[in-house]
Amino acid sequence: MTSGLYQKAYATSFIIVGSIVHSENITSLTIIEHGFIAVVRGRIVSVCKGTEKLVKTQHKYGIDDNSVHHLSEGEFVMPGFIDTHIHAPQYPNCGLGYDKQLLDWLTTYTFPLEKKYMDVDFATKVYESIVNKTLTNGTTTAAYFATLHYDSSLFLADSVERLGQRAFIGKVNMNHDTPEGYGEDTYDSFICTEQYIRDIQGKRNELVQPIITPRFALSCDMKLMILLGELATKYNAHIQTHISENTGEVVAVQKMYPECKNYTDVYDTAGLLTNKTVLAHGVHLSDDELKVLAARGTAISHCPNSNTSLKSGLCDVRRLLNAGIKVGLGTDVSGGYSTSILNAIRCALQTSIHIFFGKGTDSDYVPLSYHEAFNLATLGGAKGR
Numbered sequence: 001m002t003s004g005l006y007q008k009a010y011a012t013s014f015i016i017v018g019s020i021v022h023s024e025n026i027t028s029l030t031i032i033e034h035g036f037i038a039v040v041r042g043r044i045v046s047v048c049k050g051t052e053k054l055v056k057t058q059h060k061y062g063i064d065d066n067s068v069h070h071l072s073e074g075e076f077v078m079p080g081f082i083d084t085h086i087h088a089p090q091y092p093n094c095g096l097g098y099d100k101q102l103l104d105w106l107t108t109y110t111f112p113l114e115k116k117y118m119d120v121d122f123a124t125k126v127y128e129s130i131v132n133k134t135l136t137n138g139t140t141t142a143a144y145f146a147t148l149h150y151d152s153s154l155f156l157a158d159s160v161e162r163l164g165q166r167a168f169i170g171k172v173n174m175n176h177d178t179p180e181g182y183g184e185d186t187y188d189s190f191i192c193t194e195q196y197i198r199d200i201q202g203k204r205n206e207l208v209q210p211i212i213t214p215r216f217a218l219s220c221d222m223k224l225m226i227l228l229g230e231l232a233t234k235y236n237a238h239i240q241t242h243i244s245e246n247t248g249e250v251v252a253v254q255k256m257y258p259e260c261k262n263y264t265d266v267y268d269t270a271g272l273l274t275n276k277t278v279l280a281h282g283v284h285l286s287d288d289e290l291k292v293l294a295a296r297g298t299a300i301s302h303c304p305n306s307n308t309s310l311k312s313g314l315c316d317v318r319r320l321l322n323a324g325i326k327v328g329l330g331t332d333v334s335g336g337y338s339t340s341i342l343n344a345i346r347c348a349l350q351t352s353i354h355i356f357f358g359k360g361t362d363s364d365y366v367p368l369s370y371h372e373a374f375n376l377a378t379l380g381g382a383k384g385r
């Protein structure tokens, strides 16, 4: 669906007649070969098998024949994809820099690009483009990292609002070991984030929400993370960050926080693990860490394209699901080279099969099925929110 159609969808009422595919649980796909879906001012009010109730539904909601769209043979309607982890400012770097792993990749390619977003004209151009691109790919909900810059982060929210996407948008926080010209002091980071939350919530648009976004434990000290956790409580806000993506990163986090048991304990100590928190990656988490995340109701965004492109590792989603953790899919642009959640589904399936190969094909390990991956891309991602 193009962004124009998406906007129109929110202003009008209509019915789509044809095949409907959606996911109500992780174990199966629901397929209605012939039915209809009725939408009234942006909300689905009816999903029916067959068309016996079509006319009655039209009368009930005042939908005339011109607003009843019949799909062609082979077409189907499905829920929008949910991208639970994407860095909007990194879009210009898609496909670049995979000669380095995470920490060197950040300093060599990513931070120099993100610095440029102090220029709001540059930011507006890129942000308009990435929101259009993700909508074209079928992503109707996205959790965006912006940059440290307050003004351009608000421009990302404006683009999302104008183009009609549902999104969680985070102004990034970084006050530790920051590159030249791309860092904040603790007080400014806190004050600026609180103002940013107020500005986004002040839009009173249920589709556009702020999300508290400490980059990761190596870029924020404990004092700042505790303050951000307090902001999350005060404003009932979501939280997103990265965890346990790369083994070098895990070692560095343990060195920086020797008083904490592990990476998860760093965020738990800061009060950042809630049932509204989404952690990207989680490739190298221990069993003890999984127990804590499950107990907190914290979700993992699985980003298989990025994990392979940056050689971070194979994230075992089956293990996360068995531990009772909510899982969604993320593109992690530009750690991942694709803006498409359909690509993330394919990569998730391949990663899971590669894990199966590693265990030996005579093992009883069950790789993800396509209907499980479809669930992670839609309802699974929604649960993470």
Ligand SMILES: [Zn+2]
Pocket: 085, 087, 242, 280, 332, 335
């Ligand atoms: Zn990321």
